[in-house]
Amino acid sequence: MSAPDLKSAACGSSAAEPLRQRGQHEVFCGLTSIIWLHRKMQDAFFLIVGSRTCAHLMQSAAGVMIFAEPRFGTAIIDERDLAGMADMHEELDRVVDRLLSRRPDIRMLVLVGSCPSEVIKLDLDRAAQRLNKVHAPDRRVLSYSGSGIETTFTQGEDNFLTALVRDMPQTETAPTSLLVVGAMSDIAEDQFERIFRSLGLEDFAFLPARRSTEIPSIGPDTRYILAQPYLGTTASELERRGAQRIEAPMPLGEEGTTAWLRAIADTFGVETERFDAITGPGRERAKKAVAHYRNALEGKRIFLFPDSQLEPSIARFLHRETGADIVEIGTPFLHRRHTQPEFDLLPDTVAVSEGQDVDMQIERCRAADPDLIICGMGLGNPFEAEGRSTKWSIELVFSPIHGYEQAGDLAELFARPLLRRAALEVAV
């Protein structure tokens, strides 16, 4: 058998016909999403039902909070539990009772499944229903899976939001309202809130809300728009509950933010003059801020490994607004409906791969010899050791990147490693 032509394996692929690979992949599990979700929902507690490995991952990834009351923790499944010698549901009830009696500030308890809880088939949905009977209405108990079995870290948020949507009250009578779906930084959310009000929109809400008591109702007059592209299951659940989707690219960069806001404005009948007057200054600021980094990024060849599921949106931003060349867009899953507005703005010829066979992709990347590699942390350091510039894609979910005022910061995230390497080369 002849060796595969690694250099060209993704060439000829496209959004319409991506290279699909189902080999070994390198991604964080869905538990990682708790790191940004627990900061977002300020009265929720995320109780991981998992192993010591899960607890170590969370402690090292999120840092141990010494002075604050933590808002996530791990109920450890030990050998007795794994051997079936203990009643897991009874043990879980005891842990939850202890936690809730010590922490009256918790209004929503989220049971988060892990690989071990899935392997022993611990039914956390049933546990949540049982605990709700005891603790509702003062506290709500939800569950979702953050397991790393065949998932990637942003799916943790997708699973959590799906659980929230299932829990949203139904309404048949509310006026047409807007639901913005996907965790953004508070600062970006506040900026969008001001823009929505200036456009004359009053009836809108964000999911996840900052407090569990602010979760809105849902019905046939709900229009939802995604602020994160990786929310496939959440979107399906919203539509099952009657909400209708507003289609747009993600609000990243000046162009993405304008197209996203315009899609909302068109849905709610905002006049063009008003839209232009309200968004004009922000657009100009965003363009100017991004232009500052154009020299560093223009013409640079960028390879995106599958990690955050934000890859098509980031590739669109880098190509359209900074003039970068995209070598390959790798994405763990290709949500065709959600990413199509991004691919509509990219050349048809851009190579796209879905899933991963990590060794083959590494060889493909080495052969292409890009200027910048956007990848997970596990690949970043080895690539750096080879003298290549990298950017960890997990930073994209921890940094404020949405909206006009963050467009410059988004460009800077990718320019910084290139500028640093250029400075090192001058220095040596």
Ligand code: SF4
């Ligand atoms: S959920 Fe699975 S992949 Fe994630 S830390 Fe626990 S054991 Fe590891």
